[in-house]
Amino acid sequence: xxxxxxxxxxxxxxxxxxxxxxxxxxxxxxxxxxxxxxxxxxxxxxxxxxxxxxxxxxxxxxxxxxxxxxxxxxxxxxxxxxxxxxxxxxxxxxxxxxxxxxxxxxxxxxxxxxxxxxxxxxxxxxxxxxxxxxxxxxxxxxxxxxxxxxxxxxxxxxxxxxxxxxxxxxxxxxxxxxxxxxxxxxxxxxxxxxxxxxxxxxxxxxxxxxxxxxxxxxxxxxxxxxxxxxxxxxxxxxxxxxxxxxxxxxxxxxxxxxxxxxxxxxxxxxxxxxxxxxxxxxxxxxxxxxxxxxxxxxxxxxxxxxxxxxxxxxxxxxxxxxxxxxxxxxxxxxxxxxxxxxxxxxxxxxxxxxxxxxx
Amino acid sequence: xxxxxxxxxxxxxxxxxxxxxxxxxxxxxxxxxxxxxxxxxxxxxxxxxxxxxxxxxxxxxxxxxxxxxxxxxxxxxxxxxxxxxxxxxxxxxxxxxxxxxxxxxxxxxxxxxxxxxxxxxxxxxxxxxxxxxxxxxxxxxxxxxxxxxxxxxxxxxxxxxxxxxxxxxxxxxxxxxxxxxxxxxxxxxxxxxxxxxxxxxxxxxxxxxxxxxxxxxxxxxxxxxxxxxxxxxxxxxxxxxxxxxxxxxxxxxxxxxxxxxxxxxxxxxxxxxxxxxxxxxxxxxxxxxxxxxxxxxxxxxxxxxxxxxxxxxxxxxxxxxxxxxxxxxxxxxxxxxxxxxxxxxxxxxxxxxxxxxxx
Numbered sequence: 001x002x003x004x005x006x007x008x009x010x011x012x013x014x015x016x017x018x019x020x021x022x023x024x025x026x027x028x029x030x031x032x033x034x035x036x037x038x039x040x041x042x043x044x045x046x047x048x049x050x051x052x053x054x055x056x057x058x059x060x061x062x063x064x065x066x067x068x069x070x071x072x073x074x075x076x077x078x079x080x081x082x083x084x085x086x087x088x089x090x091x092x093x094x095x096x097x098x099x100x101x102x103x104x105x106x107x108x109x110x111x112x113x114x115x116x117x118x119x120x121x122x123x124x125x126x127x128x129x130x131x132x133x134x135x136x137x138x139x140x141x142x143x144x145x146x147x148x149x150x151x152x153x154x155x156x157x158x159x160x161x162x163x164x165x166x167x168x169x170x171x172x173x174x175x176x177x178x179x180x181x182x183x184x185x186x187x188x189x190x191x192x193x194x195x196x197x198x199x200x201x202x203x204x205x206x207x208x209x210x211x212x213x214x215x216x217x218x219x220x221x222x223x224x225x226x227x228x229x230x231x232x233x234x235x236x237x238x239x240x241x242x243x244x245x246x247x248x249x250x251x252x253x254x255x256x257x258x259x260x261x262x263x264x265x266x267x268x269x270x271x272x273x274x275x276x277x278x279x280x281x282x283x284x285x286x287x288x289x290x291x292x293x294x295x296x297x298x299x300x301x302x303x304x305x306x307x308x309x310x311x312x313x314x315x316x317x318x319x320x321x322x323x324x325x326x327x328x329x330x331x332x333x334x335x336x337x338x339x340x341x342x343x344x345x346x347x348x349x350x351x352x353x354x355x356x357x358x359x
Numbered sequence: 360x361x362x363x364x365x366x367x368x369x370x371x372x373x374x375x376x377x378x379x380x381x382x383x384x385x386x387x388x389x390x391x392x393x394x395x396x397x398x399x400x401x402x403x404x405x406x407x408x409x410x411x412x413x414x415x416x417x418x419x420x421x422x423x424x425x426x427x428x429x430x431x432x433x434x435x436x437x438x439x440x441x442x443x444x445x446x447x448x449x450x451x452x453x454x455x456x457x458x459x460x461x462x463x464x465x466x467x468x469x470x471x472x473x474x475x476x477x478x479x480x481x482x483x484x485x486x487x488x489x490x491x492x493x494x495x496x497x498x499x500x501x502x503x504x505x506x507x508x509x510x511x512x513x514x515x516x517x518x519x520x521x522x523x524x525x526x527x528x529x530x531x532x533x534x535x536x537x538x539x540x541x542x543x544x545x546x547x548x549x550x551x552x553x554x555x556x557x558x559x560x561x562x563x564x565x566x567x568x569x570x571x572x573x574x575x576x577x578x579x580x581x582x583x584x585x586x587x588x589x590x591x592x593x594x595x596x597x598x599x600x601x602x603x604x605x606x607x608x609x610x611x612x613x614x615x616x617x618x619x620x621x622x623x624x625x626x627x628x629x630x631x632x633x634x635x636x637x638x639x640x641x642x643x644x645x646x647x648x649x650x651x652x653x654x655x656x657x658x659x660x661x662x663x664x665x666x667x668x669x670x671x672x673x674x675x676x677x678x679x680x681x682x683x684x685x686x687x688x689x690x691x692x693x694x695x696x697x698x699x700x701x702x703x704x705x706x707x708x709x710x711x712x713x714x715x716x717x718x
Contacts, residue, residue, distance in 0.1 A: 178697060181662035185670055225619070228640045228660055228693075230677075260584070263621045263640050281587045281622050301587055303540035311544055318589075334587075338537060 090159025225260025280334025295328025449518025562605030584619025639693025654687025
């Protein structure tokens with residue numbers, strides 16, 4: 001198994017990264033400026049991305065280290081944001097573990113064999129040395145990226161067990177994830193087996209990224225908002241905690257985010273998160289009442305990105321003002337960048353945030 | 360304009376309906392048994408519905424009084440639930456107001472001309488006597504229904520302005536209603552004009568149902584969960600309040616429900632609702648902390664309808680126990696009945712709830 005400590009030369013052991021605005025804010029220290037980055041900052045909204053990706057399948061792009069590194073770096077070069085987020089897809093480690101999955105344009109991930117029975121769970125690939133070795137292109141992409149990032153930290157990226165398992169149960173994206181939510185109630189042992197397997201996969205995916213050079217991790221539970229609080233606590237919380245446990249011996253901040261998860265902030269924080277991302281729906285000063293012991297990340301409403309600048313600026317200032325109530329604040333959107341976003345608008349936000357007082 | 364008071368013979372003026380378990384619970388009085396009904400209890404999950412609807416377009420069914428009445432009555436006959444909910448679609452009054460809209464199988468409502476500019480808003484049909492007259496088939500369907508319902512109350516049904524306007528802006532259903540949410544920020548005057556027009560349409564739709572015999576109303580804001588609390592308060596709350604205002608001189612309980620609206624309970628209650636429906640995500644005893652001055656309705660998790668009966672029964676008992684904290688409790692699902700639901704399972708829930716202690 002890989003070593004449990006960071007090797008010499010890891011960015012987090014350099015002063016520039018360790019003292020960066022992002023890591024200071026993630027630790028709850030006072031940063032030199034209010035840090036800002038954007039979920040999905042790399043990708044479809046950037047012309048340079050569309051050019052780089054042209055003709056290349058999504059999963060092929062993720063698994064070609066030079067391409068993944070280039071795409072990860074593009075928004076940092078363009079915007080001067082305070083973090084890079086590793087360009088990948090949440091199903092990448094599932095594919096590397098041996099599942100037959102593709103990403104179909106306009107549809108999303110499609111699995112050849114949905115998982116619904118205990119026999120399906122028992123037939124999932126073993127997560128042995130071969131799996132760790134299969135993660136090598138991920139480690140290579142991270143190393144190539146951090147070699148060019150200088151003092152800007154790279155955030156590692158993974159999908160949380162509920163979200164990944166929801167795809168696996170349905171075989172593809174679904175509106176309300178009813179298949180997965182039913183499986184919990186119908187066959188809790190099948191669900192538990194699946195969630196435990198997925199947790200190992202996502203945990204090792206994150207661990208690989210940290211060991212290769214990522215200085216923080218963010219776990220995305222995109223679909224968790226469809227769960228009742230009770231079902232999250234009973235059927236999902238332990239698996240997400242296991243993902244974080246797999247990097248808990250490494251000195252990296254652990255960010256946790258669910259779209260539409262206002263009702264889950266406290267139980268999600270209890271998985272071992274050290275920073276909570278907040279969806280655009282809930283004002284940050286209200287999130288402070290739920291998880292105020294942790295620094296917060298968020299939560300500009302993406303719907304405002306097309307509004308006149310005065311309207312958007314007022315909204316960003318409101319987010320900054322509310323975020324100042326948190327024990328640390330990293331500015332972000334409260335959801336991913338919409339594909340049709342004008343990059344100049346994001347640039348204007350970055351510049352405005354960097355000009356703003358720290359707290 | 361129609362009369363503002365209930366006419367002689369209105370069901371609500373009869374003891375059987377006024378003293379029914381549903382209306383007692385909606386008023387916060389102690390009902391003779393815990394009332395229960397199900398959102399979408401009429402419709403696709405019932406074989407008798409599929410037979411009745413076969414070969415008939417959805418909007419044609421809604422606008423044929425005998426058909427709408429029959430479909431509304433089916434689940435009452437089958438289950439012995441404590442309420443009928445008027446079978447219709449939220450776009451029915453928009454069509455009657457003169458918009459070109461159809462419901463396409465597998466897609467949902469599709470509008471011929473999306474509304475995006477002030478010119479579009481100004482070109483919306485006038486809501487005059489012709490509109491009130493066009494609502495006649497709705498009144499007829501309600502009258503036919505209540506004539507056969509006996510002591511079981513009929514709940515009137517309408518869509519809230521945000522949800523309807525979201526369809527109208529996009530022209531059809533969308534994943535995150537970004538078009539409507541952007542319009543609020545980009546052109547608040549266009550949005551306000553649209554929301555105000557829709558509020559009149561939905562308000563008169565509800566008022567027509569009450570005058571014709573409905574004894575309560577429920578306003579569905581299906582998509583409001585995609586809004587931030589701030590945007591709901593600034594751009595949607597007043598329009599929803601206007602809908603309720605259009606029935607506020609009539610002595611009917613006003614129920615308000617949004618899927619995924621845990622963060623909106625308090626501002627939604629402030630529109631003039633007298634009962635709050637609660638989505639399955641939030642336990643009822645937590646909802647009591649937000650809007651405990653109002654009776655609550657909900658919130659069985661539809662994902663449990665396929666679980667073994669012991670699991671489902673325990674879940675229903677948990678809902679009953681938490682609901683007893685409210686100042687009144689009407690049992691319901693925390694979302695609509697999934698189309699593939701086994702009617703026998705709903706029957707078992709009805710019987711179990713009716714056997715349970717009142718509070």
